[in-house]
Amino acid sequence: MKVFVIGANGHIGRLISEQLASAGVSVVAGIRKPEQAAFFEDRQIKTAHIDLLGRPEEMGVTLDGFDAVIFTAGSGGKTGDDMTLLIDLDGAVKSMQAAQIAGIKRFVLVSALFAENRNRWSEAIKPYYAAKFYADEWLRYRTNLDYTIIEPGALTFDAGVGKIETAGIEGGSIAREDVASAVVASLSEPATIKKTISMVTGETPIAEALKKS
């Protein structure tokens, strides 16, 4: 399986890329700036330039020949909400369109807990939730992709524990490392296809939790 990671230089993107490489999966880290390559080169992970402000057709050429796309890009808190709209929403949708252009079926998107429920959107970062909501909805209803939407709770830099909870979540946190593990594990778990999976740290081994998702 050849996997392309969009947003590879983010915290979760780096963990996903490392885990895939460690597992012997052929992975290419999609990056925006040349200086982001060093991290991956040090770990013998290939990189490719991908521009989420570009056209889906161009992005589709970059994705040609891959079997799965993982989207974990985000404009982050340092840029304005213009980039929330153009990266977190439109960049995500263009990535889906690029995957379709390249004939790729499998698409895993990292979203946020409660993105689908306006009443739970955090007041402080409401535009971010709105962007995630509309990107998720496009993936669910406007594509024919074999998608998995991962909705983690509050992200921590703790070491992963390998165990999560996916049902009846009212809130909570999760290590980015466990989110990365769940994304990687979802690629080999057909039960995750066409599913939105909420997760916080918990008691169930990740593979087992995903199988029941």
Place this chain on the structure above:
Amino acid sequence: MKVFVIGANGHIGRLISEQLASAGVSVVAGIRKPEQAAFFEDRQIKTAHIDLLGRPEEMGVTLDGFDAVIFTAGSGGKTGDDMTLLIDLDGAVKSMQAAQIAGIKRFVLVSALFAENRNRWSEAIKPYYAAKFYADEWLRYRTNLDYTIIEPGALTFDAGVGKIETAGIEGGSIAREDVASAVVASLSEPATIKKTISMVTGETPIAEALKKS
């Protein structure tokens, strides 16, 4: 016919409300702040408070009993792109959901020329176009509303000429008064249902142009 105008206090919203009232149509101007009411009271037009940052369920109560909704709200250039996301996109979608909750079928949305074509989005206000695009797409594909999407070219404050062009548009401008006339005329022209109609000033009388749309 009872018509509710969302974004009534905008330039186009005021023109639409005035034209509807002049034509003897029962119209309510949806406004955000009490001080916006005076303009309409002076013209014997009823107003109602509607909050696009509120819940669709609450908005649906406000829309109860109407036959058509016109959405011409926009956060404008004075607020940030957080409001572009929360008003122009999410506020528009919540208005559609509110109309559906209220059992209203007819929904006319004022969008922007080329909103459906990323390659034509103006670089200076790209986030605005992205917001319009996703709102338009929701209306087309995620609702069962009898919609009309009006996509005017560059808006001017010129007096309306009552004539437009709707086909083969490469660019151009249009008086806000003519946009308002087209919105009002679309309510009584079934040919405009489930259509996206681009328009700039032209040679064809508005009613005739809409009939052929």
